[in-house]
Amino acid sequence: MPLKSRELTFYKSNLSKKCALPFFLEPVRAGFPSFADNYFEQSLDLNEHLIQHPAATFFVRVEGDSMQGAGIQKQDILIVDRSLLPTNGKIVIAIINGEFTVKRIRVFQEKIVLEAENPNYTPIQIDPNWDFQVWGVVTYVIHKAV
Amino acid sequence: MFALVDCNNFFASCELVFNPLLDKKPLVILSNNDGCIIARSQKAKQIGIKMGDPAFLYRDQAARGEIGMISSNFALYADMSRRVMEVLSSFSPDMELYSIDEAFFLLDDAPDEILVKQAVAMRGKIKQWTGIPVSIGMAPTKTLAKIANEMAKKELGGVCILSEPAAIQSHLAKTALIDVWGVGRRTAEQLKRKGIYTAAQLTEADDAWIRKLLGVTGLQTVLELRGIPCLQILEEEEKKKSILCSRSFPSQIGDLVLLQEAVASFTSHAAEKLRAQKSLAGFLSVFLSPPLSEKTDSYNCHIQLPNPTSYTPELIALAREGIAQLFRPGLFYKRAGVLLGDFSDEDHVQNDLMAPNDFSPQKTEAMKILDQINARYDKAAIRFAAQGKKGKRPWQSSRSNVSPNFTTNWNDLLKVK
Numbered sequence: 001m002p003l004k005s006r007e008l009t010f011y012k013s014n015l016s017k018k019c020a021l022p023f024f025l026e027p028v029r030a031g032f033p034s035f036a037d038n039y040f041e042q043s044l045d046l047n048e049h050l051i052q053h054p055a056a057t058f059f060v061r062v063e064g065d066s067m068q069g070a071g072i073q074k075q076d077i078l079i080v081d082r083s084l085l086p087t088n089g090k091i092v093i094a095i096i097n098g099e100f101t102v103k104r105i106r107v108f109q110e111k112i113v114l115e116a117e118n119p120n121y122t123p124i125q126i127d128p129n130w131d132f133q134v135w136g137v138v139t140y141v142i143h144k145a146v
Numbered sequence: 147m148f149a150l151v152d153c154n155n156f157f158a159s160c161e162l163v164f165n166p167l168l169d170k171k172p173l174v175i176l177s178n179n180d181g182c183i184i185a186r187s188q189k190a191k192q193i194g195i196k197m198g199d200p201a202f203l204y205r206d207q208a209a210r211g212e213i214g215m216i217s218s219n220f221a222l223y224a225d226m227s228r229r230v231m232e233v234l235s236s237f238s239p240d241m242e243l244y245s246i247d248e249a250f251f252l253l254d255d256a257p258d259e260i261l262v263k264q265a266v267a268m269r270g271k272i273k274q275w276t277g278i279p280v281s282i283g284m285a286p287t288k289t290l291a292k293i294a295n296e297m298a299k300k301e302l303g304g305v306c307i308l309s310e311p312a313a314i315q316s317h318l319a320k321t322a323l324i325d326v327w328g329v330g331r332r333t334a335e336q337l338k339r340k341g342i343y344t345a346a347q348l349t350e351a352d353d354a355w356i357r358k359l360l361g362v363t364g365l366q367t368v369l370e371l372r373g374i375p376c377l378q379i380l381e382e383e384e385k386k387k388s389i390l391c392s393r394s395f396p397s398q399i400g401d402l403v404l405l406q407e408a409v410a411s412f413t414s415h416a417a418e419k420l421r422a423q424k425s426l427a428g429f430l431s432v433f434l435s436p437p438l439s440e441k442t443d444s445y446n447c448h449i450q451l452p453n454p455t456s457y458t459p460e461l462i463a464l465a466r467e468g469i470a471q472l473f474r475p476g477l478f479y480k481r482a483g484v485l486l487g488d489f490s491d492e493d494h495v496q497n498d499l500m501a502p503n504d505f506s507p508q509k510t511e512a513m514k515i516l517d518q519i520n521a522r523y524d525k526a527a528i529r530f531a532a533q534g535k536k537g538k539r540p541w542q543s544s545r546s547n548v549s550p551n552f553t554t555n556w557n558d559l560l561k562v563k
Contacts, residue, residue, distance in 0.1 A: 055232035056275035058553060064563035077559065083275045093562055098167035100562040131166075135277075 050140050056083035058136065060093060060100075067091070067102055069117030076143045078102065080136035091138040096124070097131050102138065147261060147284055147309070148375070149251040150291040151234055151268075153227075154279045154299060156247035157185035157218060160226045163277035164552045164560055173214040176201050178543045179396050180217055217545035225553040229276045237268050242379045250288055252379045258307050265305045280304070288377045289370035290314060292327040293345070311373065318346035318371060328367040333360060345371055386423060391416040392483020396544040398437060400478040405434065406466045407534035408541035412484040413465040414530055417458040418520070420486055421513055426454035428488025430461055432468040435481040445472040454490045457509045458516070461486070462532050482541075 051057045062076045070091060072078070078093070086092045088107040093100060094114060103114035103124070112126040126132050153159060157175045162168055172190035174183045183199045190213065195204065201215065208215040227246045235241055240252035253261060265282040272280050283295025285308040297317065298306035308314050323334040326345050336359065342348055348356075349371045357365045366376040391412040399405055409432055420427055433446040447468035455461065465484055520527050526536070550558035 053275065055229040059556075059559050060562050061559040063561045066563065078562070082277065095166055098170075100560065102562045133166075 050079055051081075052139070053081055053083040056136075057081050057139075060102075062102065064102075066116035066118050066121045067104075070104065070141075071143070072102065072117075072138075072141050073143060076141050078138045079140040079142065081139045082136040084137040084139070086134040086137055093135040093138065095131075095133050095135055096126070100135065105134065147253045147255055147286060148288050148291040148379075149237070149253050149265065149282055149284045150244075150288070150295045151237070151249050151251065151280050151282050152295050152299070153230060153247035154281055154304075155185060155187050155191070156227075156278070157223055158187040158190070159278050160223050161216060161219070161549055162187070163226070164222075165549065168214045168216075171212065171214050173216070174201075174204065175216055175218050177218060178545075179394060180544060180546055184218060215547065217548040219545075219549045219551065221551045221554050222549060226276060226278060230272055230278050230280070233272050233275050234268070237264075240379045250291070250379055253284065258309055262305055262307055265307075269304050282306070283308070285309065285314070286373045287370040287375045289327050289367060290373065293317065293321055293325070296325065314373060315346055315349070318349060319344055321345040323348065326367065326371065328363065333364070336360075386419075386425075387489060388485060388487035389416045389419050389427075390483060390485045391419075392433070392481060392485075393541075393543055394435075394481040395479070395541050397540070398478035398480050399541055400476070402470065402473045402475075404534075404539070404541055405473060405479060405482055406469050407532065407539060408482050409465045409469050409484055410462045410530060410532035411534075412482070413462050414458050414533060416484050416486050417456055417461050417513075418517060420456045420489075421517060424492040425489040426456050426492055427451060427461070427486040428454045428490060429486070430464050430468070431485040431487070432465050432472065433483050433485075434469065434472045434479045436477050437480050447472050454488075456492070457513060458530065462530055466532060 047054075058080045060078050060080055062072055062074055062078060065074055072091075080093050084090070086105050086107075088105065090105055091102065092105045092114075093102055094105070095101075096114075101114070103116055106113040106115055106123075112132075114124040114126065116123070158173050161173065161175070169187065169189070172193050172195065173187035174190050174195060175185035176182065177184045180201055182201055183195060183197065183204075186195050186197070193213075195213075204213060204215060207213045223246060230247075231241075231243060231249060234249055234251075238251040238253050242250040244250055253264075256264075261284055265284060269280055269282055272278060281295055281298040281304045283291045283293065283298045283306050285291040285294045290308055294306045294308040297308075298304055308317060321344060323329050323337055323343065323345060324331065326348070329337075337343075337348065340359070342351065348368055351368060353365060353368070356368050360367075369376050393408070393412065395408070399408075413430075417427075429448060429450050431446060431448045436445075449464050449468055451460075451464070469482070516528055529536070550560075552558055552560050
């Protein structure tokens with residue numbers, strides 16, 4: 001008798017995402033189980049938390065104090081994501097006439113202003129004749145606390 | 147449809163991402179030991195500086211500040227290449243890394259306008275994410291994609307598609323043989339003698355005749371120019387089958403101790419790469435090249451290892467011995483190198499039963515820790531005494547004006563105010 005044909009649906013397995021399963025090295029003991037086994041979690045990877053687009057992410061070192069008010073101090077390391085759009089209010093790394101600077105960008109209808117967050121610095125209005133470009137958007141500030 | 151993505155003036159473009167002021171003047175990048183020009187910015191190309199020109203031709207202009215001249219920084223270029231290729235990998239899953247700054251793709255068939263739109267978007271994305279400008283050429287074969295890429299670079303805003311047979315033929319009529327991928331200088335000369343001067347003429351040649359004259363690869367090139375794909379996308383590069391580390395010295399060296407130091411360093415570097423791809427070496431070969439005026443071949447010493455290994459101290463000891471054998475007092479050498487080969491897999495070792503086997507897990511562990519420390523802190527955080535004292539050694543290549551390792555060293559990060 002021929003096999004009854006059945007309609008089968010094949011699903012392709014998705015291998016694009018890694019799903020690591022915990023591997024218990026502790027031997028299984030008879031008796032009272034360890035409660036800790038129930039709380040097995042992956043360890044934390046800071047890269048995963050801080051970096052969304054690895055190919056577009058760069059680190060830069062802060063030399064000035066113009067962004068103190070935004071919590072950016074001398075010697076801090078900034079995480080810069082070049083893939084993000086420098087929309088109004090973002091902290092950006094910009095190049096003005098060849099010089100790198102970190103400032104908060106304000107985009108108005110007809111003009112772009114770079115604002116420092118330190119009363120000793122005046123806002124810079126970008127002259128259309130200047131050589132100006134936004135290099136990337138600051139996503140995190142790494143500050144050494146000890 | 148095939149696509150070739152090629153970074154424009156790649157080495158120069160990498161430098162400009164971190165130092166845009168360099169673009170005010172023509173910029174050239176020098177080879178190891180600052181000998182000749184290996185890359186040029188657009189402005190440098192425009193004033194007629196040629197690839198491979200000796201650096202001294204332009205030293206005066208550089209001293210007067212008319213052109214920028216910097217040493218090559220391969221750590222930076224390799225990292226920027228990795229980034230470009232990572233962004234590109236979303237273009238199509240069928241990707242072949244062809245060189246540090248080029249990749250081929252197989253694209254799904256679609257109307258030209260759609261392909262061009264995709265390519266323009268990809269080009270914009272790479273420029274924004276990495277700062278590197280690229281050109282994209284698309285055509286029915288890899289050889290034609292290469293030609294389309296050249297056109298994209300020259301006139302067409304970075305993207306060019308060659309798909310219509312008539313358009314292809316008219317462009318091939320303007321393409322010199324030497325600009326066809328796979329046609330070398332000698333082949334071009336050979337064809338010229340037979341009256342073939344352009345790529346278009348080559349497509350009209352008789353198959354059997356070409357095959358006789360240039361072999362199967364020559365015929366493949368002709369078929370590819372006619373739009374018949376012969377060359378496929380090569381899958382991800384397999385593990386390397388040999389690892390070479392060799393350098394020429396800034397000035398000739400006639401001292402055995404220094405030569406051994408140099409070769410110990412090359413060996414350590416090669417062994418690190420060997421462990422990174424989880425291989426063991428079956429042989430080690432060292433060589434020394436005397437200057438050309440000596441009229442001798444470079445001296446080569448091949449050493450078969452009793453048991454495959456990736457343990458640096460063992461390899462260094464053998465390399466030093468090899469150099470001692472090759473060395474002739476009174477001769478001055480300009481280059482030395484180490485080649486590791488005959489690899490086997492770390493996990494499937496075939497040992498020689500008769501040879502003494504001093505394999506120990508401690509050695510493996512020690513190398514693992516060594517690699518981890520050097521990866522984390524500094525390439526030379528832990529070194530072998532055989533590599534000589536810390537600091538600049540006479541055999542190390544001189545790079546007088548090299549940019550910081552902006553993306554691979556915490557001490558070299560870009561500074562912002």
